[in-house]
Amino acid sequence: MSPTGSITLRLLQISTFQNSSFMGTEGLCFLEDIELGSLDKHNWNIHIYQPWVHAALPPGDWKVKEEMLKIYLQKVTYVINEGATENGVPYPFVVQCRAGCEIYPNRTSRAFFYFAYNGQGILSLDLDNGTWIPSQDTNISWYFLGVLRNYTSLSELAEVLFNETCVDDMELLLRHGQAALERQELPVATVFARTPSPAQLLLVCRVTGFYPRPISVAWLRDGQEVPPGPALSTSSILPNADLTYQLRSILAVSPRDGHSYACRVRHRSLGTRSLLVPWGHSEVVLIAGLGAGLLAAVAMAVIVVLWVQRCRKPQQMEES
Template sequence: MSPTGSVTLRLLHTSTFQNSSFVDTEGLGFLEDIEVASLDKHNWNIRFYQPWVHAALPRGDWKALEDMIKIYLHKFTHLINEGATENGVPYPFVAQCRAGCEIYPNRTSRAFIYAAYNGQDLLSFDLDNHTWIPSQDTNISQYVLDVLQNYTALSEMLEVLFNESCIDDLQVMMHYGQAALERQELPVATVFARTPSPAQLLLVCRVTGFYPRPISVAWLRDGQEVPPGPALSTSSILPNADLTYQLRSILAVTPRDGHSYACRVRHRSLGTRSLLVPWGHSEVVLIAGLGAGLLAAVAMAVIVVLWVRRRR
């Protein structure tokens, strides 16, 4: 689930128009970041990847969804080719759509549809007011806008598909896919150093193997968090082959500057605890949630020592 507690079902559609008669179409479906389905580019049939999706969507439902998607793709391909011809758009080019719906913790929901051309936002569809909104002022965006505003059948189909079917299907998927949505994997953090020059030391904190995606990684100098600045850089969160994530945070320091450094990791799988990996030490320390447990362990050790001494 997202940090806000909402759950999103996203459909990603990409069509590469090589020429007016050959279009390569790809489609993916995600529940949050879980890939649940893809579109067979040869026949536009839906392939499901999660075993619980079949239970969540009876065959009649996903067959109707598959038929609606095929109608949409036929209309989409015809519309784009027609617009390219009338506006002298050179081939090849790429048209993309991102659509779906989101349910919030208070059970309210929203649906969304965005279209792009060659990686640039083109227009979006306001499902509440049934209107298309341009994202740029170009000839092609104006042409597509004019066509879509008069293409009421497509707008009505999109409204049913995303304002109704998408929300209903998402609610069912949230029930059957609950275990997948609540999956948690602990992060593994290591700290090492690189020396690009004698005057500079790069401390690298590599965090990997965590799930879900949201995570907080910070550097501590003498116990105080290092604020953002040119000396601190953190990579994007990248996927691993085992469906977990990784990232790196790098802090530039002066060698032997007399300060102590540590990498601190916070993640949902850790609960109220944090991972603390000091530079120059191999051990990983769990903090901010172990105080009571640590005190209890110390007290138990003292009791055992006293008991053994009395027995002697």
């Protein structure tokens, strides 16, 4: 679930046009970050990965939606290929589509439909009135705008799929997939240091095994949060093989700068608590300081004892 509390159903399409007669399409479907299924690139059948998806959608309804999706893919493939051939667009090229719908906590919804060419966004479809809008002022954006604008049946089909059917289907999926959406896994954090040069020390906080994806990782210097800057860098959140996530946060410091450092992790699975992992060097310094103090105390005690004994010796001689 996103920080705003909304939930998104996303369909991702990647179509590779090798030439005017050969094209391959792949697709994925996600409810938030849960992969629901994929598109078979050979026959455009849909493979479901989550067993509760079948329970959410009756077989008859699912068959209708699968056929609607195939019709959409046939139309969009034909339109793009025909336009590219007539206008001399160089092959090969890749067209990507990201479409779906988002439901907000107040039960309102928003549908979206974006087109990209060779990795760059070029068009979006206003699903409320069926009009295409260029994402940037480039020749390729205006070219595709001219091609798609002439095929109103494609925009009408997309409007039905994503502005109506998508929201209805997500309501059903949310009822049956609630346990998967509410799954929580606690983060595990470790802190260690690297020394790329004698003048620099890199403190690394590795956080892994957490779910869901949103997480907050910060460094504390003497209990105060380190602000963003060139010394602080955090990786993007990456997936693990067990369907959890990981990231790393690195802080560059000077060796023996005299400060204490700790990595603080906040995550939904922790509730109102925070995971605080100090850098091990601060513990070594504490132990070393305690040892030095103890040695100093012992040495002082020995000196006092010797001084007392020395003072008592003349007194004993006089008494004898």
